Amino acid sequence: MWDCTAKQLQASLAGGMRQGDVLMVKERGLPDGQDMGTSAVLAGSHRVVARRIVRNHDGRVWALDPSLQHIKAQHDQVWADREGWYSIRVAYSDAAWDFAQRLGD
Numbered sequence: 001m002w003d004c005t006a007k008q009l010q011a012s013l014a015g016g017m018r019q020g021d022v023l024m025v026k027e028r029g030l031p032d033g034q035d036m037g038t039s040a041v042l043a044g045s046h047r048v049v050a051r052r053i054v055r056n057h058d059g060r061v062w063a064l065d066p067s068l069q070h071i072k073a074q075h076d077q078v079w080a081d082r083e084g085w086y087s088i089r090v091a092y093s094d095a096a097w098d099f100a101q102r103l104g105d
Contacts, residue, residue, distance in 0.1 A: 020045075020046070020070065021090060022042060022043065022046045022088060022089070023088075023089045024066060024068065024080055024086040024088055024089075025087045025089055026081075027085045027087050031054040031056050031085060032054075033054045033057055033062075034055045035052070036053040036054060036055055038051065038052065039053070040061065041071070042061060042088060042090055043090045044071075045070060045071050045072060046068055046069070046070060046071065046090075047068070047069040047070075047071055048061065048067075048088050049067050049069065050064050050067070051065050060087050060089070062086065062088070063085070063086055064084070065080055065084070066079075066080050067079045067080070068088070
């Protein structure tokens, strides 16, 4: 769902670092990619605020000391449980049935 290991998922959930379909995963090392500033909107509904945000070569967003804010205020704000770099992962979803449609987050 978030393209992470079971250990990463367990650590992120235990630290309260999930907001709806967006998950913060603690990363090792430093990202290499395009600097996006200190605020970015993902999946049209989640704002990431961090000291620095980078999109790496495969499109994954990394954030330094991030917090997540839900634009529609349907989820409480969440913060990284410790300092450092986190990848911000949006859950992938399968296509809806032909008689259904996704209503959004």
